[in-house]
Amino acid sequence: MAFDYDLFVIGGGSGGVRAARVAAGENGAKVGLAEESRYGGTCVIRGCVPKKLMVFASGYANIEAEAGAYGWDVTLGDFDWNRFKGTLHAELDRLEAIYRRLLANAGVETFDARATVKDAHTVVLSTGVEKTAKHILVATGGRPTRPDIANADAGIVSDDLFDLPELPKSMLIVGGGYIASEFAGVMNGLGVKVTQFYRGEQILRGFDNEARTLVAEQMVEKGIDLQLGTNIAEMEKRDGGVWVKSTSGDEALFDQVLFATGRKPNTDDLGLEATGVKLDRAGAVQVNEYSHTAVPSIYAIGDVTNRVNLTPVAIREGMAFVETVFKANPTPVDHDLIPSAIFTQPEMGTVGLSEEAAREIEAIEVYSTTFKPMQSSFAGQPDRVMMKLVVSQATRKVLGCHIVAPAAGEMIQLAGIAVKMGATKEDFDRTVAVHPTMSEEMVTMKTPVRTS
Known part of the structure; x- marks a missing residue:
């Protein structure tokens, strides 16, 4: 044919x-x-x-x-x-x-x-x-999808954000994934009063717990009203905005409600x-x-x-x-050890297994440090960053690398090459530090903070 x-x-x-x-x-x-x-x-x-x-x-x-x-x-x-x-x-x-x-x-x-x-x-x-x-x-x-609740059409989804006729003064963001958390930081930085509801116990479910906890703490430090274990109970369009009653019983009026609850x-x-x-x-x-x-x-x-x-x-x-x-060259797709960045504020970069996931598989060592970076510390800012390696006790391979810091996405791209190649903790240790940088901590952590 x-x-x-x-x-x-x-x-x-x-x-x-x-x-x-x-x-x-x-x-x-x-x-x-x-x-x-x-x-x-x-x-x-x-x-x-x-x-x-x-x-x-x-x-x-x-x-x-x-x-x-x-x-x-x-x-x-x-x-x-x-x-x-x-x-x-x-x-x-x-x-x-x-x-x-x-x-x-x-x-x-x-x-x-x-x-x-x-x-x-x-x-x-x-x-x-x-x-x-x-x-x-x-x-x-x-x-993007809206949740199956009454009057959900009173809220917007991420596709709508780029065409808003004006910047709202207040916004409720519903969701705890990377889209919700990224836009919480964006809108907060642009001067919008941001409230974020997430029904779970911590945002960014599935990512390393220590890393996502630091991101959440820094988001709150920057002025985002992050309410965990909370969801919308009722909502409706009213004069002046969208009225919302939360599952905790609180009521508030927002200029906009953004649903970032799934795709x-x-x-x-x-x-x-x-x-x-x-x-x-x-x-x-x-x-x-x-x-x-x-x-x-x-x-x-x-x-x-x-x-x-x-x-x-x-x-x-x-x-x-x-x-x-x-090309008659059967090529399976490689979905293993994909580095990724979450553009929250602060940024998170990650590749490989979280500490929690790795612990379920084998005995591990955890190398982690949290500190104030030089640029922020000098300016008297409260920003903190984190560098973390999850290491196999048996093979010494780095199973996971997690960074919370400005430009974490740029850093994790290069760290991803090493992890994908199967680098060991000793390979990291043999690498000379670039000083003074935040990322030098990735090669100077000598003592595990936890073993399991």
């Missing part, structure tokens, strides 16, 4: 775009791609990029006090939300144009339309046009199940280690599979798919 394309990609996010342009540009495949919204997907348009730019913007809030301690006469004016928002959207437009240009230069035919799957080799565009392909790659990503894979009404593709209970596409679904011609990568929902992982999955399908 002759097909219109060798590959048709549904979704123009980071993973789908990478797979499409590499398959076409480097392997000569005839590729089509459909995107119903904006090219760049969650990361570029509604996630990593605009969020990080907001993190940068909020980071200037303390510059006046710190600069003064270093001898500068600095007076900081008010934050202009509309001015920043205009520049932000101009940058997102620029990045989207780059994504479109990369696809065009690789020879990918693009369609600004929604695509659904008709059968194992056919997609239907929202324009009514049908296209056939030897292989179909689903890369539709995910979206859902974008598989609704895609037609996948009718073709034989299996979805799990959350709606995620079920795939094997080669991103292959139950249908031989259909693959899926990125957040729609709900494996490791990070942009660089989606890109790696896209590259592994191209290796497997177009």
Whole structure:
């Protein structure tokens, strides 16, 4: 059978775009791609990029006090939300144009339309046009969800944050994951009075307990009203904002309520199940280690599979798919020891096992230090940072590395190389410290603080 394309990609996010342009540009495949919204997907348009730019913007809030301690006469004016928002959207437009240009230069035919799957080799565009392909790659990503409570539509989700007509004076953020905690720091830094509800006992569940506890303490130190073991009992839209009654019985009126309580894979009404593709209970596409679904011609990568929902992982999955399908080099996706950064304030970088997870597996040593960094200490600021290594007693390998500090994301990228290579504690010890830096503590911790 002759097909219109060798590959048709549904979704123009980071993973789908990478797979499409590499398959076409480097392997000569005839590729089509459909995107119903904006090219760049969650990361570029509604996630990593605009969020990080907001993190940068909020980071200037303390510059006046710190600069003064270093001898500068600095007076900081008010934050202009509309001015920043205009520049932000101009940058997102620029990045989207780059994504479109990369696809065009690789020879990918693009369609600004929604695509659904008709059968194992056919997609239907929202324009009514049908296209056939030897292989179909689903890369539709995910979206934020609201909780199933009355009047939840009175709150917003993270996608809405970048288009707010004005900066609220007060905001309730519901959730304790990295999105909720990151935006709590951002909005607080921009001058918004922030309250954060999380129903659990500590934010950033699943991360190292010592690290997340320090992040939470520093967030409170910076003025965020963090209420643990708390959720919304009732809420409704009222004049002047959103009225909320918490499970503890307290009532308050907020200008905005942000739900950061979970995300859902974008598989609704895609037609996948009718073709034989299996979805799990959350709606995620079920795939094997080669991103292959139950249908031989259909693959899926990125957040729609709900494996490791990070942009660089989606890109790696896209590259592994191209290796497997177009280079006859079966390449499983490597999801082991992925470094990641949480852009809370302070930042957290992590790779490998938490102390708690490692302890469940084997006997470990824990090397950890918490201190005031030189820059903040000199300026009389209360900021504290943490460096931590979790080490196997048997093999001496570093099982986990956790950093809470400014630029922790930059540091964990390099530490991630060592951990991925299987570096031992003695490898760290043999490395000469770079002085004076925060990160030198990673190679100067000689005595374990705990063993188990």
